[in-house]
Amino acid sequence: MSTSLSSAPRAPAGARDTWIDDTHCDLDEFRAQLPDQTDPADYPHAAEIRAGIPVYDAAVVAGPTAAADRRAVQSELIAALLDGPGVVAFSGAFDADVLDSASAAFNELIAAQRAAGGAAGDHFGKPGANDRIWNAAQKLALHAPQVYADYYANDTLALICQAWLGPRYQLTSQVNVVNPGGAAQVPHRDYHLGFVDPDALTDYPAHVHRLSPALTLQGAVAHCDMPVVSGPTMLLPYSQRFTPGYLAFYRQEFLDYFAANYVQLPLAKGDAVFFNPALFHAAGANTSADIARMANLLQVSSPFGRAMESMDRTAMAVAVYPALLAMRAAGRSDTEIRNAIVATAEGYPFPTNLDHDQPIGSLAPRSQVDVLFDAVTAGLPPRDLEAALRAQDGRRDPNPTTERNT
Structure with missing residues (x-):
């Protein structure tokens, strides 16, 4: 990830590269780190480049039919997430039968939540506006163990998780159903520093701002067709390169730039998208008349973020x-x-x-x-x-x- 910071001499020598504050949030420098296009030659295993995003054919790069060298593909994925567009997609990542079984189980869980009453809160959405299953991985495992096992045996998922986080990782998921009329999110970065109170962000040194994105991987599996009208995720390729971005996404000029330059990648049922958590992104508005946009939102974490001893x-x-x-x-x-x-x-x-x-x-x-x-x-x-x-x-x-x- 880029470590470039504004060069204006506003701090003692060395301090400006060690700590990040609002003076580093230079929109011109941010723009300079976002190339106009993605070179297909940099991603030879991708089936195509769409909206600047490498899109891979899951059947070619993962699973028993994979023709490509796994380590070579993973090296390419790492480069894409680290200093490339910051986001990749896989067409046909999940088998339709497996996906339909999981969708049916998720709908049963949603129905049970509705029957129990109480609106589920959300990080960004108004409580009750959409349907959210918190801790969907555990709930699916307990509700439909065979469906869970079939779903998470998926090798496309393992391919990219292993590439970004290594052979062992901690997977969590939240199913989100954005109903027709669902509003768009405010652009943001994700877990960990993306969830820190903005007033506390300057207390974390610059190297933590660079390290945080390497601790998690964000993903979404499309459980239905997601045309643009349904509001698939708005993405700003290459924005993860900007180290001060955890502060910058709170500033209006950066929000305005995002609004004028984001891209959306329509997805078919069974497709999946994964991105660096530092990428500027936001769920889009569902302006459709009848599409309940269901996605399984995956948040995959490094296993290393643990203390050495268990303490009460x-x-x-x-x-x-x-x-x-x-x-x-x-x-x-x-x-x-x-x-x-x-x-x-x-x-x-x-x-x-x-x-x-x-x-x-x-x-x-x-x-x-x-x-x-x-x-x-x-x-x-x-x-x-x-x-x-x-x-x-x-x-x-x-x-x-x-x-x-x-």
Whole structure:
């Protein structure tokens, strides 16, 4: 990924390449990193280049009929995601029978959610406007194990996941059905830094801005035909190259540029698209009269984002809390108290159970660090703090009591 930053001397020598702030969000520099076209010679295994995006025939590059050298194809995919368009597509990625069985299972899960009542929150969509299955991978595995196994045995999926993340990876999915009239999303980048509060982004050094996209892969499997009128994802090829982009996508001039230059790739049922999470993108508006646009949104993560030891951070927070209250009463600084809290509590809101711990009105639910720091600030009694933390643990549980017997 490009490390190019604006050259205006607004910071001490070295600091400008180490930290990123709003002064780096130069639209002219951003435009300069977006070539006018994609050279087919750079992607010899692609069947075609469509809207600047390499499109591969899944039957040629993956599975038992693959004629191409797997490592060569994966090298090409890495180049495309890293410094190329940032997005690739596969035609015929999923067998129609497998896809139809999965779609039927997803529709059964959606029907059960509707019958249970309550609108599912979304990162960007208005609650209840569309149909969303959070943790669709686990729900499909429990609801229809054979369908799940057939679906995730897919070698096109493995081909690109292994290319970007290595031989082992963590797969999650959320099924999204955007109904006719569904609004478009605001352009954005994705998990991880794409979900960080914009006020906190400048606290992450530049190398973390470069590293974050290498930790996840975004994908979508089309469970129905998706003509442009149905609102397939709007994409800005090559935009993942711009390191300050996690800050830039909040700025109006970048949103305007996206609106004037994005492309959309129509998909047929069974096609799949995968992209670097730093690519500027947004779901399109469904202006059709009768297409319920169903996609299985895949978020595949590196297995390496783990601490070395398993720790009961709730128990630690409960035990340390009286000491934190004593520190505050003694006049210790907020900085010192926050340092102790960050070392103790879980600082990241993910992974969580998004059915119960929903990001309504925000990109992410609150973290344990947030709960603990607010409790110290308010002087919450220890018993109340423990109750709040235990309730949060309950919302994060992937198998809450209410679901264990379903």
